[in-house]
Amino acid sequence: MTAVADVAAFATQGPDGVSRLDAAVEGMTCAACIFEIESSLKGLPDLVAARVNYTNRRLSLEWRGEAFNLSAAFERLRRLGYKLHPLDLAASEREEGEAARFLLRCLAVAAFAAMNVMLLSASVWIGNVSDIDPATRDLFHGVSGLIALPAAAFAGQPFFRSAFSALRARRLNMDVPISLGVLLALAMSVYETLHHAEHAYFDSAIMLLTFLLLGRYLDHAMRRKTRAVAANLAALRAPLACRLSEDGSEALVPLARLRPGDLALVRPGERLPADGVIVSGVSELDESLITGETLRRGVRDGDVVYAGSLNYDGALTLRVNAATGETLLDEIERLLDKATEARSRYMRLADRVSRLYAPMVHLTALLTALGWLAAGASAHDAIVTAISVLIITCPCALALAVPAVQVVASGALFRAGVLLNSADAIERLAEIDTVVFDKTGTLTAPEPRVANAQEIGPALLQMAARLAKASAHPLARAVALETDAAPVDGAREQHGQGVSAMIDGVEARLGSAQYCGLEAEAAALGALDPDLSLVAFRYGAAGALLRVRQMLRADARDVVDALQKRGLKVLILSGDRAETVAQAAAALGVAEWRAALKPAEKVAALEALKAEGRKTLMIGDGLNDAPALKSAHVSLSPIAAAQIAQAASDAVFLGDRLAPALAAIEIAVCARRRMQENLALSVLYNALAVPLAIAGMLTPLLAAAAMSGSSLLVTLNALRAGRSAEATRRPAQRALATREAAI
Amino acid sequence: MTVLLFLVPLALALGAIGLVAFLWALRGGQYDDLDGAAERVLTNDDIGG
Numbered sequence: 001m002t003a004v005a006d007v008a009a010f011a012t013q014g015p016d017g018v019s020r021l022d023a024a025v026e027g028m029t030c031a032a033c034i035f036e037i038e039s040s041l042k043g044l045p046d047l048v049a050a051r052v053n054y055t056n057r058r059l060s061l062e063w064r065g066e067a068f069n070l071s072a073a074f075e076r077l078r079r080l081g082y083k084l085h086p087l088d089l090a091a092s093e094r095e096e097g098e099a100a101r102f103l104l105r106c107l108a109v110a111a112f113a114a115m116n117v118m119l120l121s122a123s124v125w126i127g128n129v130s131d132i133d134p135a136t137r138d139l140f141h142g143v144s145g146l147i148a149l150p151a152a153a154f155a156g157q158p159f160f161r162s163a164f165s166a167l168r169a170r171r172l173n174m175d176v177p178i179s180l181g182v183l184l185a186l187a188m189s190v191y192e193t194l195h196h197a198e199h200a201y202f203d204s205a206i207m208l209l210t211f212l213l214l215g216r217y218l219d220h221a222m223r224r225k226t227r228a229v230a231a232n233l234a235a236l237r238a239p240l241a242c243r244l245s246e247d248g249s250e251a252l253v254p255l256a257r258l259r260p261g262d263l264a265l266v267r268p269g270e271r272l273p274a275d276g277v278i279v280s281g282v283s284e285l286d287e288s289l290i291t292g293e294t295l296r297r298g299v300r301d302g303d304v305v306y307a308g309s310l311n312y313d314g315a316l317t318l319r320v321n322a323a324t325g326e327t328l329l330d331e332i333e334r335l336l337d338k339a340t341e342a343r344s345r346y347m348r349l350a351d352r353v354s355r356l357y358a359p360m361v362h363l364t365a366l367l368t369a370l371g372w373l374a375a376g377a378s379a380h381d382a383i384v385t386a387i388s389v390l391i392i393t394c395p396c397a398l399a400l401a402v403p404a405v406q407v408v409a410s411g412a413l414f415r416a417g418v419l420l421n422s423a424d425a426i427e428r429l430a431e432i433d434t435v436v437f438d439k440t441g442t443l444t445a446p447e448p449r450v451a452n453a454q455e456i457g458p459a460l461l462q463m464a465a466r467l468a469k470a471s472a473h474p475l476a477r478a479v480a481l482e483t484d485a486a487p488v489d490g491a492r493e494q495h496g497q498g499v500s501a502m503i504d505g506v507e508a509r510l511g512s513a514q515y516c517g518l519e520a521e522a523a524a525l526g527a528l529d530p531d532l533s534l535v536a537f538r539y540g541a542a543g544a545l546l547r548v549r550q551m552l553r554a555d556a557r558d559v560v561d562a563l564q565k566r567g568l569k570v571l572i573l574s575g576d577r578a579e580t581v582a583q584a585a586a587a588l589g590v591a592e593w594r595a596a597l598k599p600a601e602k603v604a605a606l607e608a609l610k611a612e613g614r615k616t617l618m619i620g621d622g623l624n625d626a627p628a629l630k631s632a633h634v635s636l637s638p639i640a641a642a643q644i645a646q647a648a649s650d651a652v653f654l655g656d657r658l659a660p661a662l663a664a665i666e667i668a669v670c671a672r673r674r675m676q677e678n679l680a681l682s683v684l685y686n687a688l689a690v691p692l693a694i695a696g697m698l699t700p701l702l703a704a705a706a707m708s709g710s711s712l713l714v715t716l717n718a719l720r721a722g723r724s725a726e727a728t729r730r731p732a733q734r735a736l737a738t739r740e741a742a743i
Numbered sequence: 744m745t746v747l748l749f750l751v752p753l754a755l756a757l758g759a760i761g762l763v764a765f766l767w768a769l770r771g772g773q774y775d776d777l778d779g780a781a782e783r784v785l786t787n788d789d790i791g792g
Contacts, residue, residue, distance in 0.1 A: 031782030054779030104769060112762040116755060136747065143751055 011070070014062075018048055021061045021070065024232040026083040028057050033082070040076050044068060056228040059084065085235040093227065100220050106155040107213040113151030114203070114210040117144045118704075121203040125701045134196060141193040141200045148202040149186060155209050156182055158216065174354040174399050177361055181394025182208060188387045201391055204703045208396050211711045219403040222410050223423065230419045230652060233639060241273030242266070244317065258320050266316045269472035272309045274320045278302065281316035285309040286474065289642050290623045292440045292575025294550055308623060308642045312474055313496060332599055335627030336648060348424045349672075350402040353679055354395070361393045368694050381696070389693040392703055397685055397710035401678035404718035409671035412722045416663040417654040418636075425650035428634040429665060430672035431615045435563050436606065436632065438620030439574035439584050444550040445656060446621070446640035448478040448533070451547045460544055463503060464537040467491060467510045471499040475535050476510065478548045498536075506540040518543050552587060559658040560588045566665075569614070573602050575624050602628040619661055621645055636661055667721075674721040678714045685710040 011019040025037070034052045037059060041050040046065035050073075053060070061073065074084050120140045127137060156179070163175040182205045189200040240252045244263040258264060258274050266272055268283070284296040289308045296312060299305060305318065369386035373379070409426050413419075420426070437443050453461060465483035468476040470491030476499065480487075488508070491501040498511010509515060513522035516538035522545060525534075535546040563570050572593035574581045581595035594605065606628055609616050618625070618632030621641035626648040629635035635649040646652055653660035689706045692698050768774065 031779075031785070034779060034782060035786055052779060053776040054782060055776045101769060104774070105766060108762060108765050108769070112758060116758055119754075120751075139747065139751075143755075147755070 018062050018064050019068075022087045023059050023061070023084040024087055024235040025052070025057050025059050025077075026085060026236055027081050028052070028054075036080060037077060037082060040080060041073055044073055044076075047073075056225070057232060058087070058228075085232075087231060087235050093231065096220075096224055096227070100217070100224055103158065103213065103217045103220055106158060107210070107217050109151050110155035110206060110210040110213050113147050113155070114206045117148050117203045117206050120144045121200075121700065121704070124200075128198060137198070138193065138196055141189070141202070144200065144202040145190060145193055148206045149190075152182060152186060152206055152209060155206075155213060159209070159212070172355055172358040174350060174358075174395060177354070177358045177390075177393070177395055178208070178212065178399060180362075181205075181390050184387050185391045185394070188384065188391075192384075199700050201388075201700050201703065204391055204394075204700060204707060207704060208394055208707060211396055211708070212399055215400045215403045215407075215715075218407045219423075222407050222414075223420070226410060226414055226419050229414075230421075233419075233654070234643075260320055262320045264318045264320060266311045266318060267472065268311055268313055268315065269474055269477065270311055272305055272307050272311065272316075272318065274307045274318070275305070276318040276320045277304055279317045279319050281314050283314040283316050284312040286312060288440045288550075288576075289621065292438060292622050292624055294440055294576055294580060306623065310474055332623060332626055332644065335599055335603055336630050336644075338627075338631075348402075349427050349675060349679070350399075353398065357395060357398065361390065361395075364393070364690065364694070365389045371694075372696070385693070385696045388696075388698045388703070389690060392689045392693045392698060392706065393686055394707075395682070396707050397682035397714045398679065400711055400714050401682055401718075402675050404715050405671050405674045405678060405721050408718050408722040409667055409674075412667050412671075413651070413664060416667065417660040418664045418667075419652045419654070420650065421647075421652065422650045425634055426668045426671050427675070428615075428650070429617065429668035432568070432617040432633060432665070434569045434571065434609055434614045434616045436571045436573055436609070436616050436618045436620075436628075437560075437590075438618075438622060438625045438628075439572055439581055440550065440576050441621040441640065442619050442638060443552055443556050443572070443584055443588065443658070445553050446638065447481065448475070448548050449551045450479055450482055450535075451532070451549050451551060453482060453546075456544045456546065460537065460539060460542060463488075463508060463539055464510055464535075464544065464546065467499060467501055467503075467508050467537075468535075470501065471510070473499075475533055475548050479510070479535055479537075479546055503539070507538075509538045510535065512536060513545070516543060518545060521545055552584060553656065553658050555657045555659050557588055559662050560590060562662055563665075564589075568665075573597055573605055573628070575599075575602075575622065599624045599627050603631050606631050617665070618649075620649075636664065671721045674718055678717055681714055681717065682710060685713075 011021045013019050025033075027033075028037070031054065034054055037052050038050055041047060041061075044050075044063075046063050046068035048062040048064050050059065050061050052058070061070075077084055120143060124132065124137055124140050126132075159175045159179050159182070162173065163179040166173040166176060185201040185205040189202050189205070192200050241255055241258050242265045243251050243253050243258065244265050245251065250265060255273050263279065264273055264276070271289075272285075278299055278301050280301055282298075282300045284298050285305060286294075286296050287306065287309045288294050289310070290306045299316075305316075365386045368389050369382045372382035372385055377385075406423065406426060410420050413426075450461075456464075462483050462485065465480050466485050466488045468479035469483070469487035471477075471480075471493055488501045488503060491499050493499045494511070494515070498509055498515040500507060500509045500511075502508070513519050513534060513536045516536035518536045518538065521543070522534055522536065525545070532547055532549045535548055537544045537546060560570055570590050570592075572581060572585050572588075572590050574593070574595050575597055576595060578595040581593050585591075585593040597605065602625065606616055606618065610633075615633040618629050618635040619637065620629055620635070621638050623642040623644055625637075626642070626644045629637060629645055629648040636651050636653055637645050637649040639646075639652055639654045641649075641652070651664060653664065685706065689698075689702075692702065773780065
């Protein structure tokens with residue numbers, strides 16, 4: 001490619017005159033790469049810092065001044081075998097990083113305080129049954145208070161803020177009883193310390209914060225890791241557009257920097273970077289990612305085209321246009337908006353529990369106080385007992401029950417090749433009873449393949465594939481997938497005809513039937529399926545006709561069988577023609593299918609399923625699937641999917657196989673069971689501990705033991721979610737192995 | 744027991760030093776790339792690097 005990357009488009013300018021660029025590094029496989037990359041960049045003029053982040057496979061460059069040449073840096077690394085893909089880091093990702101650091105700071109403070117307070121508390125507990133003198137006890141309580149109060153004020157911020165905003169919106173969430181419990185425990189302890197009492201609950205309050213912060217930090221860190229990988233993959237895929245300026249020069253820019261009115265050049269074999277109108281050029285477009293239709297559409301100047309279409313034959317110049325309110329994309333966005341409203345009504349398991357839990361706890365505390373007063377206890381004793389009920393019911397285990405499982409399950413999903421977009425997807429995924437597939441690009445592999453590879457001699461096929469590697473034509477790319485060998489040297493491409501080269505002194509040609517002199521053979525094949533393309537290959541006297549078509553993913557049949565065996569109903573909803581869909585459905589053993597559906601009709605079909613009381617998992621990749629993905633109960637899309645479709649789905653899976661989708665369901669079902677067990681465990685804990693507190697028999701020692709015991713139990717149970725998922729993810733992992741090496 | 748008046752603050756001060764050191768390291772970005780940091784310790788970039 002002759003165009004150079006537009007430096008200004010990627011870099012962000014800092015306030016101190018330092019420019020900064022983040023890029024995903026492709027080809028970084030081992031730790032030695034860190035030093036190779038950093039030392040190769042060291043000599044560049046005006047470079048302030050070049051630092052590799054090995055954890056998320058990224059390089060950040062900082063420079064100040066004019067002398068720095070970004071293209072030169074890219075070129076140096078390219079020669080070493082590393083490809084840089086500039087990241088257009090979303091502001092949300094930077095904020096996430098800040099939030100994670102804040103959580104870790106809170107956790108550090110809380111853990112420090114908890115350790116020291118616990119040290120003092122343990123002395124008091126032991127002293128209370130032996131010979132501690134009241135003055136020493138008061139000293140220890142006082143010092144505990146001095147540590148715990150500022151620490152809780154700092155480390156409790158995430159909970160207090162969330163509780164406050166929930167209360168302001170007149171809702172109750174899990175953070176309300178947590179905040180209340182912590183604040184009351186601290187207030188009561190201060191009061192008791194000042195009155196030289198035997199018991200103080202500083203340790204309970206601060207230990208609770210530590211446990212909860214730990215759970216929250218791990219949850220956050222796991223999601224951040226998943227997002228970073230997803231962002232890298234997005235950068236690796238198709239982030240650059242070739243923009244033509246008025247004077248005819250070309251520059252590579254990120255898609256987001258294309259503005260309406262810009263001219264963009266699209267070469268054969270590339271995907272269209274944006275919606276627009278063709279200004280010049282004639283070509284055929286594969287719009288299967290947009291409409292699900294596998295037949296190619298011939299386009300010429302004046303035609304309206306959509307982002308994500310694959311350009312086949314000729315170079316096109318495109319004028320990027322803004323939404324006019326009438327295109328396919330506008331219709332899809334309208335449908336998406338509608339579906340988003342429906343989705344946000346889902347209530348998470350933990351929220352459902354806390355809505356029930358919080359009022360019940362507060363009521364119990366109130367009844368306890370009233371009960372003791374009625375029984376003739378003093379106001380002080382009644383209030384202390386009521387507060388101790390609130391402390392013991394402070395939902396430590398309950399608040400950990402779901403996030404702990406979530407951390408373990410999203411880790412298992414990550415290893416199975418499924419990247420989660422939304423946090424509650426696991427819960428929704430576990431509830432499904434129907435699986436709806438899109439056909440093109442989901443059940444079929446995203447790239448067309450050679451269907452009759454077995455009929456052609458391996459030597460001939462190998463040569464054809466090596467020759468095909470020299471061409472950018474999409475059909476040639478399908479042929480090129482048949483070999484791992486290097487491309488043929490000295491290949492020449494005749495536009496619209498094919499590609500030729502000398503192999504061992506004999507001319508080899510790959511292209512149309514005429515170009516290879518195989519018209520008679522091609523004609524003998526008779527009328528072909530409309531979605532099948534012929535690629536001819538001629539080597540001296542030998543010749544072959546390769547049939548290229550969309551093929552089912554290698555394990556599609558197995559996955560569909562496994563899904564049906566689990567008792568799930570499987571359907572196909574496709575935008576493609578009926579004959580093609582019928583063929584695929586028959587091959588997969590799917591009885592129910594519908595073809596030639598428009599985006600709105602797909603949504604309607606899903607709504608009909610919902611009306612029957614079914615919970616659907618939609619798996620699809622096309623732009624036309626996006627509204628359906630959003631309106632389904634939960635949705636998955638392959639990594640090769642259109643960007644809008646990926647954004648609309650709850651998770652993205654990697655690799656050329658469907659197995660990760662099956663693994664995702666299995667892991668989710670298992671995770672949900674662990675969540676329910678955990679919730680049951682924490683209810684059981686409350687059932688045991690609350691009567692003690694109501695009876696006024698609770699001591700700080702008992703509270704500490706009960707709280708940490710139940711939290712540990714819940715966490716250990718959560719770990720099982722990863723272990724039982726282990727067995728199911730093996731097949732999926734094999735499929736991933738090749739893919740992961742590239743990340 | 745007056746020794747406690749001396750020992751408890753001392754213990755706390757020692758702990759606080761550790762906490763401050765951690766927060767300082769966190770602010771400096773030393774926890775941003777844990778895998779990389781584990782490998783970087785093996786380089787010899789201080790010898791003629």
